[in-house]
Amino acid sequence: xxxxxxxxxxxxxxxxxxxxxxxxxxxxxxxxxxxxxxxxxxxxxxxxxxxxxxxxxxxxxxxxxxxxxxxxxxxxxxxxxxxxxxxxxxxxxxxxxxxxxxxxxxxxxxxxxxxxxxxxxxxxxxxxxxxxxxxxxxxxxxxxxxxxxxxxxxxxxxxxxxxxxxxxxxxxxxxxxxxxxxxxxxxxxxxxxxxxxxxxxxxxxxxxxxxxxxxxxxxxxxxxxxxxxxxxxxxxxxxxxxxxxxxxxxxxxxxxxxxxxxxxxxxxxxxxxxxxxxxxxxxxxxxxxxxxxxxxxxxxxxxxxxxxxxxxxxxxxxxxxxxxxxxxxxxxxxxxxxxxxxxxxxxxxxxxxxxxxxxxxxxxxxxxxxxxxxxxxxxxxxxxxxxxxxxxxxxxxxxxxxxxxxxxxxxxxxxxxxxxxxxxxxxxxxxxxxxxxxxxxxxxxxxxxxxxxxxxxxxxxxxxxxxxxxxxxxxxxxxxxxxxxxxxxxxxxxxxxxxxxxxxxxxxxxxxxxxxxxxxxxxxxxxxxxxxxxxxxxxxxxxxxxxxxxxxxxxxxxxxxxxxxxxxxxxxxxxxxxxxxxxxxxxxxxxxxxxxxxxxxxxxxxxxxxxxxxxxxxxxxxxxxxxxxxxxxxxxxx
Numbered sequence: 001x002x003x004x005x006x007x008x009x010x011x012x013x014x015x016x017x018x019x020x021x022x023x024x025x026x027x028x029x030x031x032x033x034x035x036x037x038x039x040x041x042x043x044x045x046x047x048x049x050x051x052x053x054x055x056x057x058x059x060x061x062x063x064x065x066x067x068x069x070x071x072x073x074x075x076x077x078x079x080x081x082x083x084x085x086x087x088x089x090x091x092x093x094x095x096x097x098x099x100x101x102x103x104x105x106x107x108x109x110x111x112x113x114x115x116x117x118x119x120x121x122x123x124x125x126x127x128x129x130x131x132x133x134x135x136x137x138x139x140x141x142x143x144x145x146x147x148x149x150x151x152x153x154x155x156x157x158x159x160x161x162x163x164x165x166x167x168x169x170x171x172x173x174x175x176x177x178x179x180x181x182x183x184x185x186x187x188x189x190x191x192x193x194x195x196x197x198x199x200x201x202x203x204x205x206x207x208x209x210x211x212x213x214x215x216x217x218x219x220x221x222x223x224x225x226x227x228x229x230x231x232x233x234x235x236x237x238x239x240x241x242x243x244x245x246x247x248x249x250x251x252x253x254x255x256x257x258x259x260x261x262x263x264x265x266x267x268x269x270x271x272x273x274x275x276x277x278x279x280x281x282x283x284x285x286x287x288x289x290x291x292x293x294x295x296x297x298x299x300x301x302x303x304x305x306x307x308x309x310x311x312x313x314x315x316x317x318x319x320x321x322x323x324x325x326x327x328x329x330x331x332x333x334x335x336x337x338x339x340x341x342x343x344x345x346x347x348x349x350x351x352x353x354x355x356x357x358x359x360x361x362x363x364x365x366x367x368x369x370x371x372x373x374x375x376x377x378x379x380x381x382x383x384x385x386x387x388x389x390x391x392x393x394x395x396x397x398x399x400x401x402x403x404x405x406x407x408x409x410x411x412x413x414x415x416x417x418x419x420x421x422x423x424x425x426x427x428x429x430x431x432x433x434x435x436x437x438x439x440x441x442x443x444x445x446x447x448x449x450x451x452x453x454x455x456x457x458x459x460x461x462x463x464x465x466x467x468x469x470x471x472x473x474x475x476x477x478x479x480x481x482x483x484x485x486x487x488x489x490x491x492x493x494x495x496x497x498x499x500x501x502x503x504x505x506x507x508x509x510x511x512x513x514x515x516x517x518x519x520x521x522x523x524x525x526x527x528x529x530x531x532x533x534x535x536x537x538x539x540x541x542x543x544x545x546x547x548x549x550x551x552x553x554x555x556x557x558x559x560x561x562x563x564x565x566x567x568x569x570x571x572x573x574x575x576x577x578x579x580x581x582x583x584x585x586x587x588x589x590x591x592x593x594x595x596x597x598x599x600x601x602x603x604x605x606x607x608x609x610x611x612x613x614x615x616x617x618x619x620x621x622x623x624x625x626x627x628x629x630x631x632x633x634x635x636x637x638x
Contacts, residue, residue: 002212009208010092018208019150023200026193026236031178035289036170037374038125043367044336045126051335052123055116056135062110063327064611072135073142076112077152079103091155092209097457097488102153104458106326106610112143112154114167115332121174122333122371133175137182137191144194149201158206159219162226163330165202166282168195169233170331196236203230203243214426218265218272218279221258224250225279225330232290248294251283255298258424263304264398266424268431269323270312274341277305278330281348285372299352306349309342310361311391311402315412316444317343317363321452322418324430324467327610333368344368351377356387360408393504401502403509405535413538413637414441417531418472419513422483422494429489433481435497435515436529437472440540442580442637446561448473451616454607456488462613463488465602469557475544475631476555477525482517493520500528509533523550538637545630556586556621556631562606566617568592573619581638587631588623595620 012018054060058072062080070080077086084103087094096105117139124132147154154160172195175182183192206227211219224247231244258276259265265273280302284294293299313319319342334344343362347369350358365381373380389408394401399420404413417438423431432450440448451471455463465471469481482495495517503510511531518525530543544556558573560566565576568591573584586592595603595618603618623631 006209010090013092013150014090020201020204021149023197023204024237026196026200026234028178028236030235032169032173032233032235032286033290034173034177035286036173036371037377041370041375041378042365043126043370044334047335047337048119048123048126048367051119052132052135055119056131060111060116062107064609065107070111073139074111076143076146076154077108079105079108080111081107084108086153088152091150091152094153094156096153096156099458105153106456108153109157109160112147113160113163113328114139114143114171115329117171118167118174118331118333119335121171125174133182136171136175140195141191144198149198150205155205157219158209158211158226159222161202161206162223163328165199165206165226165230167331168199169229169286170333172233196234199230199234200237203227203239207239207243207246215429216254217258217267217424217429218276221251221254221276221279222330224254225283228283229286232286248287248292251280252295252298255280255294255301259301259305260395260397261301261304262395262397263301263306263308263392264395264400264420265305266398266421267323267429268399268420268423269325270309270319270321271325271327271341272323272430273305273309274345275328275330277302277309277345278341280305281345281352282330284352303349303353303355306346306353306355306358307392308395308398308400310346310358310389311393311395312400312416313342313346313361314414314441314444314446315408315410316441316446318441318444318446320416320439321450321608322434323423323432323453324456325453325610326456333371334366336367339366339368347381348372350384351380354384356385357389359384360386360389394502396499399497399499401499401504401511401513403504403511403531403533410443412441412443413533413535415439415531415533415540417511417513419497419499419511419515421497422491427486427490428483428494431483431491432467432472433469433483433491433495433517434472434474435482435495435517436513436527437474438531439473440635442538445563445577445580447564447575447577447580447582449559449561449606449616451559451605452607453610454605454613455611460488461602465605466607470555470601470603471557471559473558474529474556475527475546476557477518477527477546478521478553479555480518480521482515482527484520493517507534507536509535521552523548523552525552540635540637542633542635543630544633545628546625547628548625549627551624551626554588554623554625554629554631556588556633557603558584558592558619559606560617560619562614562616564617566594566619568594583636583638584619584633586621586633588621590621590623592619592621594618 082103228247347362486492501512514528
């Protein structure tokens, strides 16, 4: 019924019903309190200036395309990847999923989130050079000209509008707020009113097109975020108070609904966990600056989410790439080299919760946190004593389990086992078919990895591969995935994973779990996996038990990090990394097949960033089984 209502709403908007074509005049007697600091001491000014100068010169970084000459200002409705120009009809009537209509929608949408606007505003605040403020205004006015409400592809997705509102709030404050010099004079007042009219139309659109039911995931959370931040920053209309209260209630509810009590985002995608955490952090930060932060339950859930990120992160700062990732940032306040979104969040949570263990994992205070927390935050960071890492080892509701030793030291061994649900809600949009897979790192060096995501709306073969069972360190049966793909962001039949045992203390540790994904086969197969780790000799024994009656083809995949050199010596694998090594034997007959940059079959690939892939070695043991069979794999670290 809700979908029918949405269709009716779209049809009505085609004839002008329910639109905000003439926004009411704003009241500017009050705007939101300051939530971002002055140009903070220690900010990497050369990198910030270089980023802002590149934008003014028309050079943009959009996912895999770096230094792309889009001009300044760019053509906002032209896909920078394919050159396709999206139609300028009613936004809600555009099928943005069709590449023939809009090109690659991720590339088309990304510049219009306006993270680059904030870069220019930061550069102006840090240097006081007028060209950056003038560039910010030109960027905005060109967007208003080319993307008039409610036409075009930038008026289709409420989440995109919400992220744009967040960045507008940061830019507004950085450029001086309602009293900014750019708003002076008749021309400045006209520009200010035009911007505020767009803000009202964004809020009106989001309130009318929230993501519900199967889409009520991070999209809904982000939509509440944008509506909340805009209502707090610009309480300029009679609807503002209602919008703020509505969005705040939604954020409080969804923070608990979308994240497990033990700290795992239910989408089962670590990068989306980072995005939701960032939304929670920014909403609380902005709300608290305006005298109304969020509840203790909301903050408690954020702290648990941070504990999960800390547990996943090895001593080298590596985090397994479980589930989907699209490289999105809510707002870009850091431009320094080597910036990590996970370390940045842990630094934020170290300050927010006074956690010395988070500070140690974060390593340093990055520019984002310098801007957010200002001089007081830097003083608090200096006063906070580091604490040794004592990671949470089991997340039974979230579905992740750790084995290993010497956490947080150069001798660390960290094994992360995935025994989680496929994903969130009925479509499990961002989950991967990775039940019972695990990753392995030693001394902060990745050895066995999750290859990542690579593609979303386009390149279907690659989209399907990177979320397939074959792309994870687990068993594939009869060439099938554990769960059945139904579309780019949809799963049909879903594997159910269950942990049976977990002992993570002492010299000999173990995990045991099973999943029923292959029970759907004509001859049903139950996959049970036992993992034993002997901390005295750094040896891992993996036993895969396949319970069935008939014949099946089995493939056991192992994906090694980029720095690993993998060779076969008889039936044994010998793996040498930069400073670590391991040997692997399997009881399946014959030698492992090594895939590297293979396209038939696809294998031997990793995607560290969206739309970019690189070579790795994937080892595959293949065999045939009849009836109940146990396959043993021995891994010895050297």
